[in-house]
Amino acid sequence: MDNIVETDGALILGAGIAGLFTALKLAPMPSIVLAGTRPGISGSSAWAQGGIAAAMGEGDSWQNHARDTVTAGAGLCDPAIVELVAREAPERIHDLLALGTPFDRKADGTLALGREAAHSLPRIVHVRGDGAGAAISATLAARAGETDCITLLEGFHAVELAMEGGRVTGIFARSGLGSDARLVLFKARAVILATGGLGALYAVTTNPLEARGEGLGMAARAGAVIADPEFVQFHPTAIAVGRDPAPLATEALRGEGAVLVNGRGERFMTAVHRDAELAPRDIVARAIHRQIVSGQKVFLDCREAVGAEFSQRFPTVFGACTTAGIDPATQPIPVAPAAHYHMGGIASDAYGRSSLPGLWVVGECAATGLHGANRLASNSLLEGLVFGARVAEDVRDSLIMGAMRGAPPAPPRFASPAPPHVLRNAMSRYVALERDADGLRAALATIARLERASSEPALQNMIATVKLVTAAALARTESRGGHWRSDYPGSAPVARRTLITLAEAERIAAGQRETPARRARK
Numbered sequence: 001m002d003n004i005v006e007t008d009g010a011l012i013l014g015a016g017i018a019g020l021f022t023a024l025k026l027a028p029m030p031s032i033v034l035a036g037t038r039p040g041i042s043g044s045s046a047w048a049q050g051g052i053a054a055a056m057g058e059g060d061s062w063q064n065h066a067r068d069t070v071t072a073g074a075g076l077c078d079p080a081i082v083e084l085v086a087r088e089a090p091e092r093i094h095d096l097l098a099l100g101t102p103f104d105r106k107a108d109g110t111l112a113l114g115r116e117a118a119h120s121l122p123r124i125v126h127v128r129g130d131g132a133g134a135a136i137s138a139t140l141a142a143r144a145g146e147t148d149c150i151t152l153l154e155g156f157h158a159v160e161l162a163m164e165g166g167r168v169t170g171i172f173a174r175s176g177l178g179s180d181a182r183l184v185l186f187k188a189r190a191v192i193l194a195t196g197g198l199g200a201l202y203a204v205t206t207n208p209l210e211a212r213g214e215g216l217g218m219a220a221r222a223g224a225v226i227a228d229p230e231f232v233q234f235h236p237t238a239i240a241v242g243r244d245p246a247p248l249a250t251e252a253l254r255g256e257g258a259v260l261v262n263g264r265g266e267r268f269m270t271a272v273h274r275d276a277e278l279a280p281r282d283i284v285a286r287a288i289h290r291q292i293v294s295g296q297k298v299f300l301d302c303r304e305a306v307g308a309e310f311s312q313r314f315p316t317v318f319g320a321c322t323t324a325g326i327d328p329a330t331q332p333i334p335v336a337p338a339a340h341y342h343m344g345g346i347a348s349d350a351y352g353r354s355s356l357p358g359l360w361v362v363g364e365c366a367a368t369g370l371h372g373a374n375r376l377a378s379n380s381l382l383e384g385l386v387f388g389a390r391v392a393e394d395v396r397d398s399l400i401m402g403a404m405r406g407a408p409p410a411p412p413r414f415a416s417p418a419p420p421h422v423l424r425n426a427m428s429r430y431v432a433l434e435r436d437a438d439g440l441r442a443a444l445a446t447i448a449r450l451e452r453a454s455s456e457p458a459l460q461n462m463i464a465t466v467k468l469v470t471a472a473a474l475a476r477t478e479s480r481g482g483h484w485r486s487d488y489p490g491s492a493p494v495a496r497r498t499l500i501t502l503a504e505a506e507r508i509a510a511g512q513r514e515t516p517a518r519r520a521r522k
């Protein structure tokens with residue numbers, strides 16, 4: 001062990017929106033925010049385009065927002081969680097305004113609200129059209145940087161949770177490479193994971209390459225219960241220009257009236273769903289996937305809906321297109337689905353408590369029950385804010401109860417992480433938009449081979465995560481929301497959430513059992 005750092009307050013792993021907002025809400029309680037990359041540009045948060053959903057417009061209500069969320073969630077949302085998120089959403093937007101977030105406004109000074117797929121009304125607050133994530137991340141990082149009780153530490157790669165007597169007491173993280181590498185144990189009275197999603201475990205993704213499900217894997221390896229891991233959302237309109245990660249063409253473009261056409265110029269979504277391009281994401285993504293599998297290219301045609309105003313109204317997408325030699329004002333944008341968001345995660349209650357004492361979870365790495373089988377657009381930044389405030393409240397209350405005791409446990413072994421190309425390809429091929437038992441078993445075989453070949457802790461964390469996703473997908477013999485089984489195309493009469501541990505996923509992977517032992521009734 002090179003170093004031990006201890007705080008009387010909280011340790012937050014992750015400096016995306018969820019981690020930074022939690023730290024700000026915890027203040028004046030001290031916190032250390034640990035991240036791989038620089039706060040302000042860290043994680044998926046800084047890449048978010050559309051904005052945040054909140055019922056703040058005339059004629060809208062938290063009930064409407066809740067109804068849309070539940071409809072998109074295909075029977076798996078937890079209604080109590082949906083209600084509290086929809087109710088608390090406007091207050092969290094006011095928090096962001098108070099912190100200095102420059103949300104777009106109309107001429108009369110009220111917030112400008114955009115519309116996105118499967119929302120019955122315009123309710124997305126945004127910044128400079130498609131720059132919400134960058135602006136909010138920069139604002140939160142600036143405020144956290146000015147707050148004395150928050151210590152921001154970048155350049156640390158966490159590899160394992162530290163446990164004492166069944167309680168999470170810290171995180172082992174490494175910094176530096178090769179002979180300069182050192183391992184540090186961060187100890188805290190409360191440990192909060194805000195480590196984001198897992199999109200980069202797929203070969204085709206819109207997520208930054210740091211979104212590798214490592215926080216989920218760490219928690220699973222420590223014995224945490226994981227909820228709904230099989231539910232991965234594929235964004236329908238990643239820009240298909242061969243870049244890794246794939247740039248995103250925000251859903252707000254379809255909200256503005258952009259249409260999807262195939263290589264023959266045919267608009268195919270009208271035949272698939274009554275809401276056409278604004279149908280829930282899984283439906284649009286699968287329709288595009290099927291066009292592509294049948295040999296068609298697919299394009300997002302924004303010429304009529306946005307046209308010459310493209311560069312002002314959607315500067316991020318405009319930049320991504322022009323870098324690839326496409327002028328979206330005059331040319332259709334080639335698009336394809338890409339792994340985008342993880343609905344599943346570390347099982348959490350209404351205050352972000354995981355099943356492990358001492359461990360709270362917030363943001364995309366958590367599964368609160370908000371998203372069900374399919375996330376409603378722009379509900380994820382919101383979830384990070386609502387649960388960031390709730391986790392902070394709960395941690396403040398719990399820490400009054402006493403200090404941690406005991407000696408730190410032994411450090412994990414570590415070396416440089418192997419690039420998971422084989423893993424990413426297997427996930428994109430077998431555990432993506434259309435799954436079947438043969439493909440899922442093939443993915444589990446690849447995962448097992450990789451596992452046998454490496455004891456590297458970061459890779460073990462990623463392997464734990466993909467094993468959970470794949471085993472739970474194999475065990476769910478139905479199609480629902482983001483999880484589509486071509487060998488089980490119908491939905492089961494009763495919707496049940498998956499609650500599963502790594503040990504149970506391992507038994508499924510080993511073929512000993514076909515269903516997780518514990519499935520909660522809705």
Ligand SMILES: Cc1cc2nc3c(=O)[nH]c(=O)nc-3n(C[C@H](O)[C@H](O)[C@H](O)COP(=O)(O)OP(=O)(O)OC[C@H]3O[C@@H](n4cnc5c(N)ncnc54)[C@H](O)[C@@H]3O)c2cc1C
Nearest residue numbers: 014015016018036043044045050051158196363364378381
């Ligand atoms: C292109 C794109 C557009 C999107 N648009 C929207 C949108 O418009 N609206 C919306 O609601 N959602 C959107 N999303 C989803 C949303 O951005 C994410 O769900 C959300 O930002 C997740 O926030 P987070 O704080 O939980 O995680 P992240 O922002 O991903 O942050 C994760 C943090 O954990 C750190 N970390 C992870 N593992 C480790 C480790 N082992 N060691 C050290 N640090 C680690 C990372 O460095 C990072 O700091 C979009 C996502 C993408 C990719």
